[in-house]
Every structure is written in C-alpha cells, then in structure tokens.
Amino acid sequence: MNPVQYGEACQALVDTFNALECDLKDHNYWGDDAINAIRAEIKDHYIAEQNRRCCYCGREYPTKNKAVWDGEHIIAKSAAPQFMFEPRNLAASCKDCNIAKGEVEVRTNPKRKTFPDQSNHYKIVHPHFDNYHDHIRWYGDVVKPLSAKGAELVNMCKLWRFGVTKAGAEVAPPNTLVDGWIGVMMDPQADALSKEIAIEAYKAYVKTQPQKAAG
Incomplete structure (x- = not known):
C-alpha cells in the first residue's frame, strides 16, 4: 500500500509537530480543528488506496463519506504520539474494527524508539508491511486465520463478529x-x-x- 503524501500546507503542520520535543507531543492534537485538512487528506488517500475496504476486516464500504470511516493509527496515537502523522502508521478502518481494536498494543517491542518499519515488529497483520491474504482467509462471513498474526488480528478486531451475527440471524x-x-x-x-x-x-x-x- 502506498503511504499518504501530504500536500504542502499539511506537510508544514506535520513538520511543526514532529519538530517538538517528545514530551510536548500530545496525542489529543489529533482532534484539533487546526488539522482538519490533514485528517481529510489521510482519509481520502487511504479510502481510495484500499479500494474502500477496511484495513482490518477487508469488508467493502462503497462510499467516500468520511463519517463512515476512521483514520486509523495502527500503533495507537496515545501509546506513541511521535508516530501520529507517520504515513506508514496510518490507514482507513471501519468504525467497528477501530472500536474493537481500541488502544491495544500491537508492537512486539513497545520500547523501540524509532518507528517499527518491518512486518516482524508487529503482532498483527500490518496494512503496510504484510500481505493480508497470507494471514486471513474469508469463507463468506466466516473468518479463518492462517498465521499467528492473523489470529491476533481476528481476536483484536473481533472479526468473528460477521459469522456470529449471520448465524444468529439465519441459522436456527x-x-x-x-x-x-x-x-x-x-x-x-x-x-x-x-x-x-x-x-x-x-x-x-x-x-x-x-x-x-x-x-
């Protein structure tokens, strides 16, 4: 997946944030009106880059309506605000997967100072560093993990919810x-x-x- 490339105005804001001392980088800045344009660029890019499919469940949400999508931080911004605008830490997810994942730690080594930029640095299937279909297989609404990373993602984002919902509604x-x-x-x-x-x-x-x- 190609990482987002910020426009000139947004890149200036990102550079200003990244230049701050580590202890001054506040993850709550993500909700500031001053970066509305950055959040919009991120969503627009990854919705298109992912072909309108959630980076975690792989389900298609055929709309560009940003209210349907969340700008997802693979490493939670509260855990590592220094990576908040790192393009390879960003993706687009559906709201259900985002809520289910929450702020669970996904790194194999949370003490690492530099950005984890390889597949083996993560417990879950990473949308930038892994091939999704090597780790997750769908049989309709039934999900099957194909690896330990796939199993971790299934549990973290509750991907079994699709099969459970359908079974409850249709199989009785x-x-x-x-x-x-x-x-x-x-x-x-x-x-x-x-x-x-x-x-x-x-x-x-x-x-x-x-x-x-x-x-």
Whole structure:
C-alpha cells in the first residue's frame, strides 16, 4: 500500500509537530480543528488506496463519506504520539474494527524508539508491511486465520463478529450434522473422499430447505 503524501500546507503542520520535543507531543492534537485538512487528506488517500475496504476486516464500504470511516493509527496515537502523522502508521478502518481494536498494543517491542518499519515488529497483520491474504482467509462471513498474526488480528478486531451475527440471524435451530460437514469441508487435513461425501451431503441438505422469496 502506498503511504499518504501530504500536500504542502499539511506537510508544514506535520513538520511543526514532529519538530517538538517528545514530551510536548500530545496525542489529543489529533482532534484539533487546526488539522482538519490533514485528517481529510489521510482519509481520502487511504479510502481510495484500499479500494474502500477496511484495513482490518477487508469488508467493502462503497462510499467516500468520511463519517463512515476512521483514520486509523495502527500503533495507537496515545501509546506513541511521535508516530501520529507517520504515513506508514496510518490507514482507513471501519468504525467497528477501530472500536474493537481500541488502544491495544500491537508492537512486539513497545520500547523501540524509532518507528517499527518491518512486518516482524508487529503482532498483527500490518496494512503496510504484510500481505493480508497470507494471514486471513474469508469463507463468506466466516473468518479463518492462517498465521499467528492473523489470529491476533481476528481476536483484536473481533472479526468473528460477521459469522456470529449471520448465524444468529439465519441459522436456527442449529444442526450438528451440517456443522460437521462444514468442518470437514474446511479441514485442510481431511482426505478427498471425506470432503466429497461432506459436499454431497451438504448439497442434499440444502435442497430440503425452504427458499426465501425474491424481493
């Protein structure tokens, strides 16, 4: 992902902040009206750069309406205000992921003084330093972590919420046979015959279910 490049006026404000002594860098400055233009540049850039998909859940939010998006600090600005305007510490996230993640520490070494600029410096999948699909796989609304970093992101941002919500709304009563078939289909260690049996059983089950009327 390409980092944001600030316009001349915004870069001047960023440079002024970055020139402050460390103990004078206040993360509350993020909410100051003086940097409205910076926040707008950040959102506009990353919404477009991410193809209107949240950097954490990967869901598409097909709108440029900035109220739908949060300018996300991968390392929380309260934990490291010195990185508040660092382009590689910024992205666009949906509000649910932003709220779920909160200010949890994502660095493997929080005592590091310089900006962590490599994948192994982070516990979670980083939108600038990692390939999302190497760590997270979606089966519709069901998420499967493919690595320790993926598992950390799933838990931190509660990415299982999509599957849980859909299951609660659409799957009642639960069917343990169906759960078992789906488990076999998703099991990378299951043999081909077991998967074929599970798939055919699931197809037969689906045909017995009432269909929703269109519209």
